[in-house]
Amino acid sequence: MNYSDFTVVIPTLNEGRNIGRLLDALTEGYPGINVIVADDGSSDGTQRIVKKYALKKVKLLAREKAVKGLTASVIDAARMVGTDYFIVMDGDMQHPPEKIAEVCRLLHSCDIVAAARKRVLVRWAAHRRIVSRVATGLARLRLRRNLSDPLSGFFGVRTGVFRDVVSKYGRRFEPEGYKVFFDFLKYIPKDTSVSEVFYDFGVRERDESKIRLRHILIFLRSLFK
Ligand SMILES: Nc1nc2c(ncn2[C@@H]2O[C@H](COP(=O)(O)OP(=O)(O)OP(=O)(O)O)[C@@H](O)[C@H]2O)c(=O)[nH]1
Ligand SMILES: [Mg+2]
Incomplete structure (x- = not known):
């Protein structure tokens, strides 16, 4: 494909220390795929590494002057984005690149693919587990949708659907927050189709x-927004 x-x-x-391996996995595993790395002024050489992939359809968005935030x-x-669909994932290898194939396949038949954490392989401290459970419960109540993982940072969307929501409701998103998927889901039209895929949330590599x-x-x- x-x-x-x-x-x-x-x-x-x-x-x-992680981005090079992720870019290798994407460019080698997914022929023709486009990548945009949105970097908030990293001081550890992230941008230098990303630039090495310029010939492989990997673009760097260097956000030194913009409002910082995920x-x-x-x-x-x-x-x-110049394609009909895009996928958001973390740069630390906690989202398995091999799941992208399934996300792409499903995107051809629905508007949104939510990649949900099935198991968390990280040994999270008790307080982080509790915070995660409570936050997920609150998010489900707010959305009134029974999604497994509305706080995931791994999802795919039809570009037009995302842009429509941002143009109407982008002011209500939390620019410095971590939960862009949740902010987006709050404002999607009722008839938007959402599918789920499941993955194991890996250990942060480095x-x-x-x-x-x-x-x-x-x-x-x-x-409350
Ligand atoms: N552009 C940008 N990226 C960010 C910012 N904060 C975090 N990130 C990236 O967003 C992704 C998720 O951040 P993490 O710190 O891994 O958050 P997490 O996965 O919820 O937490 P861990 O499980 O502890 O790794 C990673 O690729 C980070 O490098 C930010 O302010 N700006
Ligand atoms: Mg992480």
Whole structure:
């Protein structure tokens, strides 16, 4: 299969030790695929590595001057997408690149593919497990949709559907938040079709998590928007 109809959007902040392996997996495993790495001014050489893939349809969106944040980065990258569909995934190998094939296949027959964490292979501290469960429950209540993992950072969409929602409701998204998928799902039209695929959330390969208490507070605020 040729994947030139698809773009993978990867928000990054200091993923220099992971991004090369992810870009290898994408460019080798998915012929023709487009990639946009939206980097928020990493200081660890992430951008230098991404630039090495320029001939393999990998674009760098260097956001030094823009408002920083994971959600803001995905929104900006979505503006650059030139394909009918795009997929968002993390740059730290916690989202398995081999699942993209299934996401792409399903995108041909629905508007949104939610990749849901089936098992979490990371040994999360008890408090993080609890926070994750409670947050997922609250998100489901807010959305009134019984999605397995509305807070996933791994999803595929029809580009037009995402852009329509952002143009109407983008002001209500949380630019510095981590939950761009949740912000998006809140405003999709009722008849939008959503499919799910399941994956194991891997161990972060290298370097540390960037998630902070601030991001949890931003999520709580977003429940009321
Ligand atoms: N552009 C951009 N990317 C970010 C920002 N914060 C985090 N990221 C990236 O977003 C993805 C998810 O961040 P992580 O820190 O891995 O969050 P997480 O997966 O929920 O947490 P862990 O399980 O601990 O890794 C990674 O690719 C990060 O590099 C940011 O402010 N801007
Ligand atoms: Mg991670």
